[in-house]
Amino acid sequence: MNILVTGGCGFIGSNFIRQRLTETGSPLTKLVNLDALTYAGNPANLADLASDPRYVFAHGDIGDTALVSKLLADHAIDAVVNFAAESHVDRSIDSPEPFIQTNVVGTLRLLNAARLHWAKLPTSKKEAFRFLHVSTDEVYGTLAAGDAPWNEECPYEPNSPYAASKASSDHLVRSFQHTYGFPTVTTNCSNNYGPFHFPEKLIPLMILNALEGKPLPVYGDGQQIRDWLYVEDHATAIWLALTKGRVGETYNVGGLNERPNLEIVNRICAILDKRSPRADGKPYITQITYVADRPGHDRRYAIDSTKIRKELGWSPKENFDTGIEKTVDWYLKNRTWAADITSKKYARERLGTKA
Structure with a gap:
């Protein structure tokens, strides 16, 4: 099998590629990674796999039709996995247009x-x-405390420019299957966490800010609930949906780990207190700072993964306790990787300038 992965230098995409290239008995003959290397695309995520003869990197945009067509033909592509997306809600609030350009027009x-x-x-x-199109649970909107988790039949009610752009892309994928008979599969996932997560997202931000003695900013009352999915479990689900999923279907992928944001931050602090105590002996929770809530902040996300469990036999291997400990340990061991990201060193290197 020859596959084209878009956005493979990002967080989820790079974990998917790593899993596929390191799996024993992998059926892959070639894996082509097309990435525009915008702010969250980091070649360092896959540097140790660059010499794999099956791996091909192509620098470019999914909206570049000539380039995409050439890659598909030259490498005899059998499947496409689309991770490429602008994905940060705060950035979409500040500047929605890039999200429409990449997530809608690009798709x-x-x-x-x-x-x-x-x-x-x-x-x-x-x-x-x-x-296979990788999407998000945010297309469904928000849930109240007592609401049932979202399944694949729930209506779309996106509440941020990011969520609206992903909802639009999902509809385009569906339309191509219905109109042209094009064999598509869509996955909608809950919040991912794990190695190589871009430092502006909640979990890596809290780990790195804590270690650097910076405030740990918590939006509003910190009781916004998310369903946390370990990224390697998500990568496994995507592969199953690609190879065994039914054409035209959507599969929701969740971690069965609903947690309020404040609980996440407290758990990270407790792990760091044991793994890397502060020099002054104080607990990391003393760095927590409450800040004004995000505009239109969704209160709760939760995913019902019954369909992918029953049809494809998928289930997450990590619960939140094991997954968050692995994640904190990874960041403790990879401080240089994180420092390069936060200093934007890799961005300067791509532009050919010195740090």
């Missing part, structure tokens, strides 16, 4: 290039081809 162009490639394939290859 449309990628879909169309892949559809045209698929249409030219011989029958056996055409029947086996898949386009």
